[in-house]
Amino acid sequence: MASSLFSYLLLSLFLVCLGLIGVLIRRNLVIMLICIELILNGVTLNLLAINKFVTGGAAVGQVVAIFIIALAAAETTIALALIFLTFRHYKEIDSEKLNELKG
Amino acid sequence: MSENLKLVALAVFSPFISLLLIAIFTRGSKKLSAFIAILAILISMVLTILLYARNFEGVRQQEVYYFQWLLTDYFSLRFGFIFDSLSLGMMFIVCLVSLLVHIYSIGYMHGDKGLARFYAWLSLFSWAMLVFVVSPTLLQAFFGWELVGAASFLLIGFWFHKPEAAAAAKKAFVMTRFGDFGFFVGLLILLVTFGNIDFMTLNQMGKNLAASPSLITATSLLIFMGIMGKSAQFPLHAWLPDAMEGPTPVSALIHAATMVAAGIYLIARAYGFFSASPFTMEFIATIGILTSFIAATIALVQNDVKKVMAYSTISQLGLMISVLGGGGYKAGVFHLFTHAFFKALLFLCAGSLIHHFNTNDMWEMAEKGGVRKMKITLTTLIIGSLALAGVFPFAGFFSKDAIIVAFEQNGKELFAYAVMVVSFLTAYYTFRMIFVLLSPEPHHEVHGEHEEGHEAHHGHDSPANMTIPLVILAVFAVFVGFIDTPWLGGYFDKFLLGKEEVEHLHWGVMIKSTVVVLLGIGFAYYQFGGKTGRTEGFAEKVGWIKALLVNKYYVDDFYFLVVRGLVLPFATVLNWIDRKVINDTGINGSGNLVLYSGRFLSLLMNGLLQRYLGTSIAILLFIVFLWQLI
Numbered sequence: 001m002a003s004s005l006f007s008y009l010l011l012s013l014f015l016v017c018l019g020l021i022g023v024l025i026r027r028n029l030v031i032m033l034i035c036i037e038l039i040l041n042g043v044t045l046n047l048l049a050i051n052k053f054v055t056g057g058a059a060v061g062q063v064v065a066i067f068i069i070a071l072a073a074a075e076t077t078i079a080l081a082l083i084f085l086t087f088r089h090y091k092e093i094d095s096e097k098l099n100e101l102k103g
Numbered sequence: 104m105s106e107n108l109k110l111v112a113l114a115v116f117s118p119f120i121s122l123l124l125i126a127i128f129t130r131g132s133k134k135l136s137a138f139i140a141i142l143a144i145l146i147s148m149v150l151t152i153l154l155y156a157r158n159f160e161g162v163r164q165q166e167v168y169y170f171q172w173l174l175t176d177y178f179s180l181r182f183g184f185i186f187d188s189l190s191l192g193m194m195f196i197v198c199l200v201s202l203l204v205h206i207y208s209i210g211y212m213h214g215d216k217g218l219a220r221f222y223a224w225l226s227l228f229s230w231a232m233l234v235f236v237v238s239p240t241l242l243q244a245f246f247g248w249e250l251v252g253a254a255s256f257l258l259i260g261f262w263f264h265k266p267e268a269a270a271a272a273k274k275a276f277v278m279t280r281f282g283d284f285g286f287f288v289g290l291l292i293l294l295v296t297f298g299n300i301d302f303m304t305l306n307q308m309g310k311n312l313a314a315s316p317s318l319i320t321a322t323s324l325l326i327f328m329g330i331m332g333k334s335a336q337f338p339l340h341a342w343l344p345d346a347m348e349g350p351t352p353v354s355a356l357i358h359a360a361t362m363v364a365a366g367i368y369l370i371a372r373a374y375g376f377f378s379a380s381p382f383t384m385e386f387i388a389t390i391g392i393l394t395s396f397i398a399a400t401i402a403l404v405q406n407d408v409k410k411v412m413a414y415s416t417i418s419q420l421g422l423m424i425s426v427l428g429g430g431g432y433k434a435g436v437f438h439l440f441t442h443a444f445f446k447a448l449l450f451l452c453a454g455s456l457i458h459h460f461n462t463n464d465m466w467e468m469a470e471k472g473g474v475r476k477m478k479i480t481l482t483t484l485i486i487g488s489l490a491l492a493g494v495f496p497f498a499g500f501f502s503k504d505a506i507i508v509a510f511e512q513n514g515k516e517l518f519a520y521a522v523m524v525v526s527f528l529t530a531y532y533t534f535r536m537i538f539v540l541l542s543p544e545p546h547h548e549v550h551g552e553h554e555e556g557h558e559a560h561h562g563h564d565s566p567a568n569m570t571i572p573l574v575i576l577a578v579f580a581v582f583v584g585f586i587d588t589p590w591l592g593g594y595f596d597k598f599l600l601g602k603e604e605v606e607h608l609h610w611g612v613m614i615k616s617t618v619v620v621l622l623g624i625g626f627a628y629y630q631f632g633g634k635t636g637r638t639e640g641f642a643e644k645v646g647w648i649k650a651l652l653v654n655k656y657y658v659d660d661f662y663f664l665v666v667r668g669l670v671l672p673f674a675t676v677l678n679w680i681d682r683k684v685i686n687d688t689g690i691n692g693s694g695n696l697v698l699y700s701g702r703f704l705s706l707l708m709n710g711l712l713q714r715y716l717g718t719s720i721a722i723l724l725f726i727v728f729l730w731q732l733i
């Protein structure tokens with residue numbers, strides 16, 4: 001049980017769900033960003049586990065995971081910049097108040 | 104295209120160019136517009152005379168030129184020109200009467216504000232009529248047919264500020280459209296069934312095994328419905344007397360000589376097609392003679408000179424239609440030709456009188472006095488009346504006898520007797536009008552001192568541009584009948600049918616019809632001649648007959664009742680359905696559906712990031728779920 005595929009998948013599922021729920025229920029943009037990172041990490045873990053237990057051999061999954069981490073760093077930077085600008089503009093980072101797109 | 108057809112094409116399009124020129128450039132100038140229109144129709148007339156000179160013996164080989172308009176796998180629609188004796192004769196009549204009416208209108212319409220418009224519509228009419236006359240296919244004929252209808256509408260309602268004129272124009276349009284509806288349905292059936300509606304094909308229909316007799320009967324009856332509307336046959340005749348609200352030259356051109364004759368021309372043009380169905384022929388003959396009798400009796404009690412002539416036109420058209428239905432092709436076409444001349448003449452004479460007296464009522468004209476002073480108008484009016492009544496040697500005599508002979512030769516003695524009765528009535532009502540107009544003038548004898556001034560004002564005839572057309576038409580009305588006699592070698596037979604042997608004279612019929620006509624004239628003289636003031640004719644002496652005739656057999660009342668009782672309630676129901684079902688439920692309903700669904704869906708567009716995200720995830724999960732199911 002300790003190092004089976006199932007436990008890894010369970011953990012990654014847990015992380016993804018945690019991230020999703022966080023994104024959906026929290027109203028603070030910074031918290032939402034953190035939750036998105038959580039989802040990404042869950043997915044990355046999934047990739048690593050599949051590579052180890054299912055395909056074996058070449059470390060394709062690990063390579064993709066490194067890419068994801070690098071991309072995540074860049075993406076987080078941009079997202080944080082956006083949040084920063086949003087705050088500067090609206091004096092607000094509560095997603096419920098930022099509803100100018102309301103139809 | 105042969106030489107003849109080129110001339111035909113030029114003659115047809117000359118008035119059209121005039122219409123365009125007047126409509127686009129010379130609307131502002133009355134004189135220039137009149138000049139252009141007259142020049143255009145003069146060109147057509149000259150070309151027609153040229154054509155006639157080239158084909159003096161008649162056209163033996165029908166010439167046709169087609170161009171393709173629409174070609175599908177199932178049918179082909181073509182336009183073009185046809186040239187044969189029939190179309191040549193009709194072109195001659197249309198151009199001649201149209202030209203004379205154009206000239207006459209200079210005097211009659213003098214000082215009218217809409218003169219340019221008047222000439223534009225006259226050009227439109229001439230063009231449309233010629234398009235109809237030269238059409239080699241039923242579809243082109245239908246186009247021309249509707250165009251002359253439109254021109255007729257515009258000209259009847261020319262003085263549209265008069266409510267009666269506007270109403271008459273509408274009535275004429277609606278009533279003829281009602282007939283044209285049948286025409287169009289018949290045309291479509293033929294087109295769908297045979298894929299071709301050229302007259303040449305249609306006239307072969309009787310020998311065509313693919314065409315079932317019932318189909319021919321049905322379609323020919325439908326097309327005859329259009330003819331009943333256009334040629335004012337009972338029960339669709341009621342528009343023609345009302346159409347007299349238009350200017351009198353228009354009545355002469357459209358509602359006497361040419362447009363109303365279009366129906367007769369169409370029967371003659373598609374004679375092979377109509378005669379392929381014995382039932383249709385019987386029907387045509389019966390409707391024609393019935394119309395003829397009804398209209399002739401109504402004319403007995405009319406006091407408006409134009410109305411007398413309008414009913415007389417209906418009556419004569421009925422005779423033509425009837426004899427065509429009875430198998431007398433030549434007699435029908437011949438009467439169409441002669442009638443065009445003398446009826447146009449009569450209308451133009453009436454116009455001259457109306458122009459002079461400012462009234463349509465024959466009794467008022469007689470009271471005002473001075474009819475006898477209008478020498479040319481009076482002489483030509485009497486010539487026209489003699490021709491209409493059918494007195495030897497005027498045109499109507501020969502063509503009416505041809506009708507009686509045709510009925511007798513085709514074994515329809517009953518119809519021949521009916522024509523006799525109608526010609527008695529015709530002679531009677533025509534000369535009733537003449538004798539009333541000629542009645543002595545009491546006014547002048549009593550007030551002798553007023554006579555001078557009165558005479559000075561009224562003692563002249565209409566201007567020359569009105570009397571010259573009268574004289575020209577009168578010459579035709581006197582002499583045109585002879586072309587069907589052995590004295591001229593049976594020229595008309597040779598021209599129209601290419602028959603070489605000369606038909607001998609039918610003395611029996613000639614004597615009988617002369618006696619009948621003279622009886623009619625004598626009777627009219629007995630009741631109206633030499634008397635002063637309003638006198639009642641024999642038809643007015645019996646109360647119920649008078650009521651029946653004055654109310655025009657209650658046909659108008661019947662239409663009124665039908666419109667009030669059936670059409671309007673039905674229209675109300677349809678209106679309700681249109682408003683409630685189609686508009687509120689259909690049009691507004693679909694609009695509201697979009698509106699409310701939009702409002703509902705816009706609830707999703709709340710601008711809340713998490714809702715969007717939640718929705719996307721829910722949909723994603725749903726798709727995954729569906730995927731699983733597969």
